[in-house]
Amino acid sequence: MPSAVPVSWYLILSAILFGLGVAGFLFRRNIITVFMSIELMLNAVNLSLVAFSYQHNQTDGHIFSFFVMVVAAAEAAVGLAIILTVFKNRSTLAIDDVSSLKN
Amino acid sequence: MEHASQQLWLIPLLPLLGFLINGLFGRRFPNLLVGLIAVGTVFGSFLWVVKSLQALGALEHAHVEHYYTWLESGNLNIGVDLMIDRLTAVMLLVVTGIGTLIHIYATGYMSHEGGFYRFFAYLNLFMFFMLTLVLGANYLMVFVGWEGVGLCSYLLIGFYTLKKSAGDAAKKAFIVNRIGDFGFTLAMFLMFVHFGSFDFKTVFDKVAPMAVEQTAGPLTWIALLLFVGAAGKSAQIPLYVWLPDAMEGPTPVSALIHAATMVTAGVYMVARSSVIFLRAPEAMDVVAVVGLATAVMAATIGLAQNDIKKVFAYSTVSQLGYMFLACGVGAFSAGIYHVVTHAFFKALLFLGAGSVIHALEGEQDMRHMGGLMSKIPITFAVLACAWVAIAGVPPFAGFYSKDEILLAAHHHHPWMYWVGVATAAMTAFYVSRAMFMTFFGKYRGHHHPHESPFVMWGPLAVLAVLSLAGGWYFKIPHFLEPLFPLAEGAHDETLVYISVAAGAAGIGLAWLFYVASPALPDSIANSLGGLYKLVYNKYFVDEAYNAAIVNPLVNGSRSLLWRVMDAGVIDGAVNGVGSLSRSIGGFVRLFQSGNIRSYAAWVTLGCVAVLVALGMAGGR
Numbered sequence: 010m011p012s013a014v015p016v017s018w019y020l021i022l023s024a025i026l027f028g029l030g031v032a033g034f035l036f037r038r039n040i041i042t043v044f045m046s047i048e049l050m051l052n053a054v055n056l057s058l059v060a061f062s063y064q065h066n067q068t069d070g071h072i073f074s075f076f077v078m079v080v081a082a083a084e085a086a087v088g089l090a091i092i093l094t095v096f097k098n099r100s101t102l103a104i105d106d107v108s109s110l111k112n
Numbered sequence: 113m114e115h116a117s118q119q120l121w122l123i124p125l126l127p128l129l130g131f132l133i134n135g136l137f138g139r140r141f142p143n144l145l146v147g148l149i150a151v152g153t154v155f156g157s158f159l160w161v162v163k164s165l166q167a168l169g170a171l172e173h174a175h176v177e178h179y180y181t182w183l184e185s186g187n188l189n190i191g192v193d194l195m196i197d198r199l200t201a202v203m204l205l206v207v208t209g210i211g212t213l214i215h216i217y218a219t220g221y222m223s224h225e226g227g228f229y230r231f232f233a234y235l236n237l238f239m240f241f242m243l244t245l246v247l248g249a250n251y252l253m254v255f256v257g258w259e260g261v262g263l264c265s266y267l268l269i270g271f272y273t274l275k276k277s278a279g280d281a282a283k284k285a286f287i288v289n290r291i292g293d294f295g296f297t298l299a300m301f302l303m304f305v306h307f308g309s310f311d312f313k314t315v316f317d318k319v320a321p322m323a324v325e326q327t328a329g330p331l332t333w334i335a336l337l338l339f340v341g342a343a344g345k346s347a348q349i350p351l352y353v354w355l356p357d358a359m360e361g362p363t364p365v366s367a368l369i370h371a372a373t374m375v376t377a378g379v380y381m382v383a384r385s386s387v388i389f390l391r392a393p394e395a396m397d398v399v400a401v402v403g404l405a406t407a408v409m410a411a412t413i414g415l416a417q418n419d420i421k422k423v424f425a426y427s428t429v430s431q432l433g434y435m436f437l438a439c440g441v442g443a444f445s446a447g448i449y450h451v452v453t454h455a456f457f458k459a460l461l462f463l464g465a466g467s468v469i470h471a472l473e474g475e476q477d478m479r480h481m482g483g484l485m486s487k488i489p490i491t492f493a494v495l496a497c498a499w500v501a502i503a504g505v506p507p508f509a510g511f512y513s514k515d516e517i518l519l520a521a522h523h524h525h526p527w528m529y530w531v532g533v534a535t536a537a538m539t540a541f542y543v544s545r546a547m548f549m550t551f552f553g554k555y556r557g558h559h560h561p562h563e564s565p566f567v568m569w570g571p572l573a574v575l576a577v578l579s580l581a582g583g584w585y586f587k588i589p590h591f592l593e594p595l596f597p598l599a600e601g602a603h604d605e606t607l608v609y610i611s612v613a614a615g616a617a618g619i620g621l622a623w624l625f626y627v628a629s630p631a632l633p634d635s636i637a638n639s640l641g642g643l644y645k646l647v648y649n650k651y652f653v654d655e656a657y658n659a660a661i662v663n664p665l666v667n668g669s670r671s672l673l674w675r676v677m678d679a680g681v682i683d684g685a686v687n688g689v690g691s692l693s694r695s696i697g698g699f700v701r702l703f704q705s706g707n708i709r710s711y712a713a714w715v716t717l718g719c720v721a722v723l724v725a726l727g728m729a730g731g732r
């Protein structure tokens with residue numbers, strides 16, 4: 010199936026998504042937003058993995074992106090649990106306020 | 113003829129045993145037991161010396177015993193070897209015999225002092241090292257003993273640990289001796305370079321066929337450096353300054369170490385190395401002149417001292433000068449002869465002075481004595497024996513040995529004889545002065561003198577007999593003839609009469625000054641003014657040394673070594689490393705804010721930087 014969409018477009022989209030994730034991670038203060046930004050970065054990477062995999066006609070990238078999804082799911086489970094507990098204990102989701110380990 | 117082993121090692125080891133027992137357990141022992149162990153071990157050494165000498169017979173040749181190879185490296189082989197020849201025999205008998213007497217005396221003298229066991233432990237250790245020095249069959253063994261007696265001298269001068277002056281005197285003795293030891297060490301290095309051995313026999317066998325050096329060569333240098341060592345140990349110009357201060361120690365120490373035995377180690381060493389010295393006439397001249405100068409200088413200082421022990425200390429320096437004069441003019445046997453007779457009468461003088469000090473509860477200033485003849489008659493009687501012996505009154509001990517020296521000096525250079533005679537007159541004068549100020553006239557002190565106990569005057573009586581008869585009875589030069597050939601030359605009766613007359617004049621003058629008309633010395637001192645002050649202040653030698661050497665060293669150490677080198681460079685480097693890492697850490701610490709997002713920003717920036725760098729490098 011000759012693709013009308015070149016691989017570089019996928020990669021550019023992946024880079025844009027990754028940049029959005031980084032920006033969200035760096036500049037948003039809400040923990041859930043930060044968490045979502047991380048997921049966004051993971052999926053941007055998944056996209057570039059799948060694109061390269063398709064270009065090279067290999068399955069490694071597909072398998073790898075499945076692994077990333079599994080890890081991301083596990084991470085979401087643990088991370089959301091932590092976020093819930095933090096919110097219960099501190100009634101806040103501002104990331105800069107959760108700094109009692111500092112000092 | 114070879115003799116069977118005499119187990120010579122027992123001689124030094126017995127006092128070492130005494131040192132170990134008293135030093136380790138003496139604190140718990142009663143004084144009587146400490147004294148018995150100390151005296152017993154030294155007396156045991158004396159008996160073993162006598163027994164060995166009897167077994168060895170005439171001692172025509174040196175008897176050497178090898179026990180153990182101490183160092184073996186290349187062709188260097190140094191053994192723990194002990195040796196007895198006639199010179200050693202004389203020294204051994206003097207050291208152990210007089211050592212025993214002084215140990216006995218000390219049990220009485222030190223009975224009221226603290227640290228009784230410590231004193232005897234040190235004294236026994238001293239005997240061990242002194243016997244090692246005398247018995248050693250190579251220069252390294254002698255050096256071991258040499259350093260050891262220096263250590264014991266230090267410990268015993270500073271025995272009264274609470275007195276600052278005693279500690280200072282001990283340090284002074286040790287440091288001045290180190291200068292001499294440095295010369296000794298250099299002499300040994302030279303010896304190793306030229307002869308490859310430290311063994312007496314090997315070295316002397318190699319030296320013996322060598323010609324007499326007309327100009328300064330290796331033998332002259334070795335001899336001169338050995339003499340530097342001897343000058344330190346035996347208190348000769350310019351290293352004599354420690355001996356008068358050494359009188360801070362207890363009086364038995366002054367008698368044993370700083371009069372009878374240790375300070376004669378230098379003379380012994382020069383006499384032992386006579387084979388080297390005889391082939392280095394320039395070094396011999398140096399020895400003779402230094403000895404003579406020391407004899408004169410110390411005698412003049414002795415004229416004006418008021419501390420009874422200081423008088424005898426300068427007298428010791430002066431008499432040691434005589435011994436070196438003898439060695440320097442080639443009359444080694446006369447030098448050793450004087451070592452022996454001097455050991456008798458000077459030990460007696462010091463112990464007698466100790467008895468006087470003991471009687472007056474610590475008073476040492478002769479201006480506060482006087483009239484003690486009737487109060488402590490036994491002490492006076494024994495001191496009188498030493499008096500006639502040192503003043504050179506025939507036929508007592510000092511007369512014989514001093515006579516031998518003066519005759520040998522005359523044979524060498526007549527002017528040395530005349531200076532020696534003048535010194536003999538001064539010697540007679542200052543000893544008579546001390547005797548008159550102490551025992552004649554009226555008592556000027558405020559203590560209640562009491563006679564010393566028998567343990568103290570018993571040894572004094574033995575020494576008194578030796579001082580009276582020792583010179584006439586022991587024919588040391590004759591006994592040493594196989595080692596040191598007697599000097600040729602007629603025995604000139606006139607010279608003997610002159611020196612005896614000089615001694616008599618000295619005694620007579622002292623009698624005139626201090627008994628007949630006591631006002632005379634003060635008026636003479638006043639009329640001499642500056643000269644008297646110069647002598648009274650010991651020629652300001654200590655002050656000159658302080659100004660020329662000690663103070664520049666101390667100040668230099670303080671400003672350059674301490675302030676610049678230690679505080680500036682070394683401390684500066686250490687502190688600099690510390691503050692440098694602190695400031696680097698203070699800067700780097702800013703990156704560790706604990707804020708995760710700033711870390712993430714840094715990671716991102718880092719990635720971007722890597723990507724940019726890769727891009728610049730061509731995407732590879």
